Amino acid sequence: MAQPMATRASGPSAQFAWAAPGFGGGAVGAAGGAFGAGRRADKGWDGRPDTRTLQLRESQRRHRQRKLNYVKSLEDRAKSADEAWRRVSELEAMCVALQHELDKYRNPSLIHSDNIRNSKNNINVSHALDIDEASSMLSRIAAIANSPLIHQFFSLVQAQVDCNDVKQRRLFILRTLKVSSDILDLCGVVDRQKIYDIMMDFKTRNSSHEIYVNQMTTNFKFHSEGSATMSTLSATSSTSSDLIIPEARVDPAIVNSIESLFRSSLKAIKPLQGASQLIDDLCAVGRSMAIHGANMEERFFKVLELTDTLKQMCETEEDQRK
Secondary structure (H helix, E strand, C coil): CCCCCCCCCCCHHHHHHHHCCCCHHHHHHHHHHHHHHCCCCCECCCCCECHHHHHHHHHHHHHHHHHHHHHHHHHHHHHHHHHHHHHHHHHHHHHHHHHHHHHHHHCCCCCCHHHHHHCCCCCCCCCCCCCHHHHHHHHCCHHHCCCCHHHHHHHHHHHHHHCCCHHHHHHHHHHHHHHHHHHHHCCCHHHHHHHHHHHHHHHHHCHHHHHHHHHHHHCCCCCHHHHHHHHHHHHHCCCHHHHCCCCCCCCHHHHHHHHHHHHHHHHCCHHHCCCHHHHHHHHHHHHHHHHCCCCHHHHHHHHHHHHHHHHHHCCCHHHHHC
16 A cells, blocks of 8 residues: 655755745745736736725715715705895895884874974974984984884874873873883893983983973872873773883882982082982982882872972083983
8 A cells, every 4th residue: 555645854854945945835935926926906817906896996986976966965055045044034124114014003103203393382392392313313223223112202202292181191201111111122231321322312402391391290299080090091001001110119228229329429419419308309209119119100200300300400411411
């Protein structure tokens, strides 16, 4: 029986044969390396790309196409967003205009706009109210530029001057305060200061009208009949619930702090240094309104009366502003 051929020699000579080039494994390894070097890793034996490479390239191509499609969709959405934004701006402008028209129907002016500029009170005031400049300056404030409240405010001021009934005039005054509060609610701190300056200038330009209205209003004393009349007028008004002065009660400690500062500020005005009793009365009425919160309308007009008296004692506009 034939013996199997030894697959590997042993001994030093065998190790030399395996290590020597041209013999055994060394020769085969060298030949295999030379053959493999003639072929790229991404190509087959015939030099064409293999299947894996083709799949990878196709995947990359599809990925690039998806990216291009996504970018294009974003551009289309951006264009449509610009168009939608322009449309929204147009609709907002239409809403403002429609709201303005609705306010005109819901809250009609007390007098016609022409009467604001052309009417003249022939009782104690010989000239018309100077309204145009103040109205124009208020209309330049962005927050209230398109608000009907500006026209309502000056309509109510004119109505105070034209009215001959004291109880009705008091109702106009309360409405004016409500509109003034609504105007301020639409504005920030900076705009509120602008409005205050405009109103002070308006009052200065029409000081004779203000004095007339205050005198004609505060000389009327509230009795039970007068209070009932005011309640009836308020109940029949379309905004009656807004004309009631709220009975807000304030912490007495806060009232004391504010009253002390207010009193010292008034007494620091030179023409009022001899009017301690009037100042004390004004502080007492204000304290009563803040703490007790009853008979607010009567006390409110008492404050107007005392304030008007103190203002008439001031010799300069600067003192009146203080």
